[in-house]
Amino acid sequence: MTLSATRFHGILAVVLMSLPATAQEIDNLTAAYSEDGRYFTEDDVPTYNVAEDGTVDWMTYSGFRRYHSECHVCHGPEGEGSSYAPALKKSAIDMDYYDFVDVVTNGRQKVNAAEHSVMPAFGENPNVMCYLDDIYVYLKARGADVVPRGRPGKKEGKSDVIREDENACLEG
Amino acid sequence: MKRLFALTAAAALCAPAATFASESVQAEIDNADQWVLQTGDYKNQRYSQLDQINKENVGDLQVSWTFSTGVLRGHEGSPLVVGDTMYVHTPFPNIVYALDLADEGRIIWKYEPKQDPSVIPVMCCDTVNRGVAYADGKIFLHQADTKVVALDAQSGEVLWEAQNGDPSIGETNTATVLPVNDKIIVGISGGEFGVRGSVTAYDMNSGEQVWRAYSMGPDSDTLIDPENTTHLGKPVGPDSGTNTWEGDQWKIGGGTTWGWYSYDAEENLVYYGTGNPSTWNPAQRPGDNRWSMTIMARDADTGMAKWLYQMTPHDEWDYDGINEMILTEQEVDGEMRKLLTHFDRNGLAYTMDRVSGELLVAEKYDPAVNWTTGVDMDPASETYGRPAVVAEYSTEHNGEDVNSTGICPAALGTKDQQPAAYSPQTELMYVPTNHVCMDYEPFRVSYTAGQPYVGATLSMYPAPDSHGGMGNFIAWDNTSGEIKWSIPEQFSVWSGALATAGGVVFYGTLEGYLKAVDAETGDELYKFKTPSGIIGNVMTYSHGGKQYVGILSGVGGWAGIGLAAGLTNPNDGLGAVGGYAALSDYTALGGQLTVFALPD
Numbered sequence: 016m017t018l019s020a021t022r023f024h025g026i027l028a029v030v031l032m033s034l035p036a037t038a039q040e041i042d043n044l045t046a047a048y049s050e051d052g053r054y055f056t057e058d059d060v061p062t063y064n065v066a067e068d069g070t071v072d073w074m075t076y077s078g079f080r081r082y083h084s085e086c087h088v089c090h091g092p093e094g095e096g097s098s099y100a101p102a103l104k105k106s107a108i109d110m111d112y113y114d115f116v117d118v119v120t121n122g123r124q125k126v127n128a129a130e131h132s133v134m135p136a137f138g139e140n141p142n143v144m145c146y147l148d149d150i151y152v153y154l155k156a157r158g159a160d161v162v163p164r165g166r167p168g169k170k171e172g173k174s175d176v177i178r179e180d181e182n183a184c185l186e187g
Numbered sequence: 188m189k190r191l192f193a194l195t196a197a198a199a200l201c202a203p204a205a206t207f208a209s210e211s212v213q214a215e216i217d218n219a220d221q222w223v224l225q226t227g228d229y230k231n232q233r234y235s236q237l238d239q240i241n242k243e244n245v246g247d248l249q250v251s252w253t254f255s256t257g258v259l260r261g262h263e264g265s266p267l268v269v270g271d272t273m274y275v276h277t278p279f280p281n282i283v284y285a286l287d288l289a290d291e292g293r294i295i296w297k298y299e300p301k302q303d304p305s306v307i308p309v310m311c312c313d314t315v316n317r318g319v320a321y322a323d324g325k326i327f328l329h330q331a332d333t334k335v336v337a338l339d340a341q342s343g344e345v346l347w348e349a350q351n352g353d354p355s356i357g358e359t360n361t362a363t364v365l366p367v368n369d370k371i372i373v374g375i376s377g378g379e380f381g382v383r384g385s386v387t388a389y390d391m392n393s394g395e396q397v398w399r400a401y402s403m404g405p406d407s408d409t410l411i412d413p414e415n416t417t418h419l420g421k422p423v424g425p426d427s428g429t430n431t432w433e434g435d436q437w438k439i440g441g442g443t444t445w446g447w448y449s450y451d452a453e454e455n456l457v458y459y460g461t462g463n464p465s466t467w468n469p470a471q472r473p474g475d476n477r478w479s480m481t482i483m484a485r486d487a488d489t490g491m492a493k494w495l496y497q498m499t500p501h502d503e504w505d506y507d508g509i510n511e512m513i514l515t516e517q518e519v520d521g522e523m524r525k526l527l528t529h530f531d532r533n534g535l536a537y538t539m540d541r542v543s544g545e546l547l548v549a550e551k552y553d554p555a556v557n558w559t560t561g562v563d564m565d566p567a568s569e570t571y572g573r574p575a576v577v578a579e580y581s582t583e584h585n586g587e588d589v590n591s592t593g594i595c596p597a598a599l600g601t602k603d604q605q606p607a608a609y610s611p612q613t614e615l616m617y618v619p620t621n622h623v624c625m626d627y628e629p630f631r632v633s634y635t636a637g638q639p640y641v642g643a644t645l646s647m648y649p650a651p652d653s654h655g656g657m658g659n660f661i662a663w664d665n666t667s668g669e670i671k672w673s674i675p676e677q678f679s680v681w682s683g684a685l686a687t688a689g690g691v692v693f694y695g696t697l698e699g700y701l702k703a704v705d706a707e708t709g710d711e712l713y714k715f716k717t718p719s720g721i722i723g724n725v726m727t728y729s730h731g732g733k734q735y736v737g738i739l740s741g742v743g744g745w746a747g748i749g750l751a752a753g754l755t756n757p758n759d760g761l762g763a764v765g766g767y768a769a770l771s772d773y774t775a776l777g778g779q780l781t782v783f784a785l786p787d
Contacts, residue, residue, distance in 0.1 A: 080628065083644040088312055088379070091752050092646070098261065098747030098776055099313045126304045131260070131279055135308035140638040166590065166626065166646060185633060 043112070044159050052174030053148070060112045061148040063156035069169055071162060073177060076170040078153025079162075081146040085137075093164045094157045100132070107154035115151055119143065145184035212322045212366055213452065215269065220729040222268045225318045225363040226606065227685075227726070229450040230514035233608035234686045235727045239734035241689030244785055245703045245712045251735060251784040252292060258282065259776040261722050261743020263604075264318025264363060265683070266780060267326075268728035269340065274321070275780055278743070279307060279314030279331045285343060288730045296343030298328075298336075306332045306354040309380065309637065312745045315361050315722070317447075317604070322366030323391060329373050333360045335389060337371075347394030351375065351387055356636045358382050365448035367457060367487045370397055374444030378462045378507065381439035381640040386459065386483075388490060398490035402442030402461040402478050403428040409478065409492070410485070416492040417544055419572045423495065431475035431500075439634055440472075441465035442479035446509025446604055451525070454542060456484045456493060458527060460508035467505050467598075468629035468642035469583040475500035480508040482529060482537070484544060494544030499533050500573060503582040504558060504627060505598035505643075506533035511606045514541060517614060519666050528665040530607055530618055532600025535562065535574070538665045546572055550668030552602075552661065553620055555595040555650040582627050582643070590628040590644075597625035597647040599745050603681070606724060607663075610686035613706050615671055616663040617692045619680035622650045623657050623754070648754045657750065657768075660684075660694055660702075662709060672709040677768055681746040683724025685736070693736060695721025697746055698773040701738050701783070719777025720770065722746055733784055741778040742770065 046054035046064045052073050054064040064072040082094065082103075089100040096102030107115060122136035137143040143150070156162040215223040219236035227233045240248065256262065260278035267274040271289040276282070280302055285295040307314055310331060320327045325346060326338040333352035336345060351373055352358030357380025365372040370388040378384065384402040389395065400410040409428040416423050429437050442461040449458045461483065464476035480499040485492050499506050513528045519538075527541035534556030538548035549562035558581075559574040578584045580594045599621055607618040625647045632642035649657045658676035663669070682695030690706045697720045703713040720742025727736045742751075753769030 080630065080644040083646065084630070084632070084641045085639055087645070087748075088639070088641070089308070089748065091748055092754070093752070095752030097749070097751040098743045098770075100748075102752075122308075124304060129259070131304060131307055131314065133304050133307040135305070137638070140635050142632045142635075142639070142641075 044155060051176035052171060053177065054152070061152050063152040063161065065156065065161045071156070071167045071170050072152075073171045073173045074149045074152050075156050075162060076167050077146060078149035078151070079167055081142075082150050082153055085143050086150065094154045095164070103154050104157035107151055108158035112151065116147060119147060141185050145181060215321070220268075221270070222265070222726045222728050223321045224267070224365070225264050225320060225724070226447055226449065226511070229452065231447055231449040231511045231606065232513060232515070233606060233684060233724070234610055236688045237727055237729055237734045238688040239729070240687065240691065240736065240785060242691050242705050242712060245689070245691050247785055248703065248713050248715070248736070248783045249786055250715065251782045253782065254286065254292060254780040256282070256284075256739075256741070256778040256780065258741075258778045260741060260778065261313040261315040261747055262739040262741030262778055263315040263361070263722050263724070263744060265724040265726040265739060266737055267319060267321055268730070269321050271730070272340070274319055274326055276316055276318050276328065277778065278316055278741070279310075281316055281328060281330045283319055283326065283328055283338065283343070285340070298338055298343045300328075300330050300334065300336065302330060302332045303354070306359055309354055309357050310359045310361065310376070312748055313743045315744050317361060317363045320364050320366055325391070327364045327366060327371055329360045329362060329364050331359055331361070333358055333375065335364065335371065335373055335394070337391070337394060349389050349394040349396065352377075356380070356382065357638070360445070362445045362447070365450060365457065366391060367450050370487065372448055372457055372487070374446070374448070374459065376443050376445040378441040378443040378465055379639055379641055380637065381441070381465045381634050382443055383438060383440050384443035384461055386444050386485070386490070388487075400485060400490040400492070401428070402444065402481070403432065403437040403440040403476070405429060410490045411492045411495075417494045419496060419544065419546060420566070427477055431477045433473045436472050439465060439640070440476065440479065442481070444509065447511035447606060449512045449514050450487065451514055451541060455487050456541070457487045458482065458484055458512040458514070458541065460510060460512065460529065462507035462509050463502050463505045466632055466640050466642035468587065468631060469501060469503040470587045470629060471631065471642065476502065480506065482508065482512065482527070482539070484541065496539065496544060496546065496572065498531050498535070498537065498574070501583065504533070504594060506531065506600055508532070510602060510604060513607060513609050513616065515609055515611075515665070517666055519547060526665070528616060530602045532596070532603065533559070533574070534596045534601040535559070536663060536665065536668065538668070548665065548668040552618060552663055552670065553596065553622060553659065555622060555624065555653060556601060557593070557595045582629050588628065588630050590626050592626045593624060593651070594627055595624040595650055596621060597623040598627070598645055599623065599647070599679070599749065603745060605681050605722070606683040608684040608686040608692065610692070610706050612688065612690065614664070615706070616665050617684045617686055617694070617706070618661050618663050619682055619684055619694055620659045620661060621657060621679040622653060622659050623647050623679060624650050647749060657754070660704070674704065674709050678750060678770060679746055681722040681744065682738070685725035685727060687727060693725040695723065695725060695738055697721065697742065697750065697770055699740055699742075701725070701781070715783070717781045718779050720747065720774040736783045737780060739780055742774050742776060746770070
């Protein structure tokens with residue numbers, strides 16, 4: 016948890032001060048490299064990429080679609096949260112990628128006198144699991160406020176590798 | 188289990204040979220001091236004969252007393268009043284309180300079922316519950332996990348329990364039940380999980396299942412008689428519940444039954460509507476997808492369908508047909524008719540002859556509705572009764588992975604479940620509506636039992652080129668198919684209306700206001716801001732010679748999910764994004780009953 020907290024502070028600094036991460040800080044947002052249309056941080060964690068003219072990467076665009084199919088009926092539009100479930104645009108920034116994956120895959124319960132909050136396990140749902148990284152990077156882009164509410168306008172094309180992986184995942 | 192069995196057996200033995208509880212329920216309904224069904228009466232009119240509070244004095248209304256339910260979730264439905272007792276229900280965990288009106292609302296008993304919280308996330312769009320029903324000295328609760336429970340109204344003791352569905356495959360419940368004859372009629376939710384919808388009748392005294400009618404499937408499942416069940420006057424023919432589906436898609440076909448039920452004792456018919464076919468991606472289910480999106484008239488004792496009318500064949504927008512069926516007796520073209528009026532999610536208001544199933548009126552009740560140019564009303568036409576779909580707004584026509592924009596209404600419909608009211612004094616219907624449009628992009632999804640099965644991306648925004656608000660409260664003439672007056676509201680009106688003999692109509696708003704308006708003119712006569720947004724239904728009762736008006740506050744449901752952060756119009760460009768009101772700027776979670784009365 017200490018590691019997560021450190022990362023969290025690192026991210027805040029980046030977001031609030033809009034400064035590039037220094038070598039000592041762990042930057043969980045900035046794309047360090049891309050591979051077949053997907054973008055990753057220095058730590059190989061999936062992330063978004065927004066070009067200067069506003070063009071978003073395919074995964075972020077795809078995440079917008081999948082989020083509004085699978086998640087928004089509980090979590091509200093565009094990761095903003097609702098009267099029913101928390102704002103995921105914050106969770107995607109606050110949580111470590113691997114914790115995020117864990118909660119989506121296995122679910123989580125907060126049931127007590129004051130709240131009845133239950134996140135289901137989506138581990139066996141291909142409509143979620145095959146697009147987990149898409150949803151994650153979209154929410155991170157929302158949380159970092161680099162993608163506005165609404166449907167992203169300009170987007171990169173879908174790479175052959177992404178298409179092949181998607182088909183393999185859905186059929187598997 | 189043994190104890191339950193013993194109780195069931197005892198109940199069965201004690202029951203008179205042929206109980207017709209609906210007669211006793213009708214007698215309880217006829218006592219205007221009470222509110223014994225969620226719908227006010229069997230006709231779903233939500234009209235009260237009480238007139239102590241009237242259009243002259245309603246402006247003096249004051250809060251008389253309040254009660255916190257202890258649950259912070261969307262509060263739909265309303266309390267009941269039977270004699271000196273008020274019954275208040277809550278969202279999950281579905282607590283029921285019996286309050287003593289003769290003793291300042293003291294809690295006589297409290298029933299809290301034990302339910303597996305894993306049912307919570309399977310409930311699309313909040314853990315709402317639209318309330319309990321009363322009949323024959325019993326309170327009937329249909330829990331989130333689809334367990335139907337009969338409680339002794341005096342003691343709160345469990346008389347019987349029946350498990351109606353399986354939450355592990357996405358079957359849940361949000362609806363109330365309807366006590367009819369010696370039966371309890373119950374529905375089911377889960378259209379977004381590929382559940383095949385059904386309506387089930389349980390024996391009121393034993394909890395034994397009497398009949399079940401599925402929305403689709405072979406005739407033996409749907410309780411449809413190929414020769415005697417009609418669609419717009421014609422026999423439906425064999426296998427009508429499978430022959431408009433491709434392959435086995437009907438097995439996960441949706442058509443769930445989570446709305447309201449009405450009953451005509453003379454005809455012994457129960458009326459209700461079925462929900463959307465699943466998935467939301469129309470390309471994955473070619474055909475009309477019968478009998479999703481259908482108004483059903485079924486025999487209360489056997490479940491056999493007398494007539495059906497499919498409003499939205501092959502749905503492409505999630506326009507569930509589950510909204511209430513309001514039964515009235517009115518003159519049409521100089522002739523008294525037994526009518527059924529239904530305000531559908533698809534934006535059309537239908538007036539039908541409820542005995543024959545003849546379609547009399549089908550008109551838009553929000554001028555923004557644009558997906559159809561109207562319904563073919565020519566009985567000689569091949570497309571009789573079908574809505575003409577505008578290609579631009581057809582998500583089927585535009586295809587998978589294409590974003591169809593500017594469709595009105597949005598998926599939540601011109602009206603959702605929030606029930607309208609009817610006043611026999613004015614012969615008008617008072618309708619809480621949404622004024623919201625959408626972009627809709629369908630795509631391929633695969634089915635996993637117990638997992639969401641949606642298959643479309645939605646963006647919603649206030650109807651363009653209008654007043655900027657997301658709702659209207661309208662008065663509707665159901666025989667001419669015209670709006671008489673319309674009150675613009677900042678947010679969707681998600682509260683059930685109440686009309687009274689005092690010439691007043693009540694409704695709640697998402698900001699939390701209880702409002703009273705003049706039934707003739709729509710002029711606002713009174714408003715009071717309750718602690719949380721209102722998605723519950725207004726009710727009234729009289730105790731000790733004094734009339735009261737009660738409403739549950741507690742924002743949530745689809746409205747709380749969709750509107751909490753405000754809406755944006757993705758087509759407005761970056762400058763306008765965030766320009767619409769966010770519900771979270773006006774209200775927060777709550778769970779409270781507020782009861783109003785005139786000053787002494």
